[in-house]
Amino acid sequence: MLPTQRLSPKNQVTIPREARALLLAGDVDHVRGMRHGIPKPPAGELFPVLLLMTEKELQRREQKILDDQSLTPEQRLTLVTSLNGEMAMMAIDAQHRVVLPAHLVAYLGLERDIFFVCTNSTIQVWNPTHYLRWSDRDAGPSYNPALNAYLMI
Numbered sequence: 001m002l003p004t005q006r007l008s009p010k011n012q013v014t015i016p017r018e019a020r021a022l023l024l025a026g027d028v029d030h031v032r033g034m035r036h037g038i039p040k041p042p043a044g045e046l047f048p049v050l051l052l053m054t055e056k057e058l059q060r061r062e063q064k065i066l067d068d069q070s071l072t073p074e075q076r077l078t079l080v081t082s083l084n085g086e087m088a089m090m091a092i093d094a095q096h097r098v099v100l101p102a103h104l105v106a107y108l109g110l111e112r113d114i115f116f117v118c119t120n121s122t123i124q125v126w127n128p129t130h131y132l133r134w135s136d137r138d139a140g141p142s143y144n145p146a147l148n149a150y151l152m153i
Contacts (some may be wrong), residue, residue, distance in 0.1 A: 002128050002137070004113035011105050015096045019118040031098060031123070032058045034086040035107050038124075040134050047134045050104050050125035057121050058087065100125070 005013050032053055037046040053061075065071070065079045090098045100110075108114075108127045115131045117124040131137070 002115050002131065004115050004128050007100070007105070007110055007112055007114055011100045011102060012097050013100060013114055015092065015098060015123065016116045016118060019116065019123045028054050028092065030055070030089055030091045032087045032089055033100075033104060033125075034083075034088070035104065038134065047130045048108050048127070049130075050100070050108055052090075052098075052123040052125060053121065058083075 005016060007013050032055060033050050036049050036051045038049050039046050062080055062083060065076055065083065068076070071079070088101050088104065090100065092098050108125065109130070110127055113128050115126040115128040117126065117131075126134075
């Protein structure tokens with residue numbers, strides 16, 4: 001069973017503790033979020049996920065696009081426009097809660113429970129059912145040969 005957070009009837013959810021260090025760096029009072037999809041190899045089934053990041057992280061990613069000399073100016077414009085055009089701004093209250101817009105709740109197919117994956121730069125918001133199918137965690141013990149090489153250091 002996954003450790004999940006509960007979505008309120010008003011689409012409000014508490015950001016998990018493991019993500020709060022990311023949010024507390026620099027007086028963060030909002031996050032930016034965009035719809036995304038993560039494929040599952042080998043078939044490539046695409047699973048919906050919501051990516052949350054700070055404004056500073058969004059700016060860092062935009063600058064990375066602008067600095068990529070392998071892209072034409074038109075490609076840079078297209079990518080920066082796509083990145084920013086997809087973003088929704090969500091305020092964070094003093095209790096570390098955020099209200100997810102209804103269109104993002106519908107995109108993820110959320111009903112009550114939410115699963116968070118926290119990285120050093122983003123928070124991934126998953127429908128727990130989708131995450132279990134994507135990760136194969138419902139199939140038994142987790143073993144990823146590619147990841148294992150990094151865990152056995």
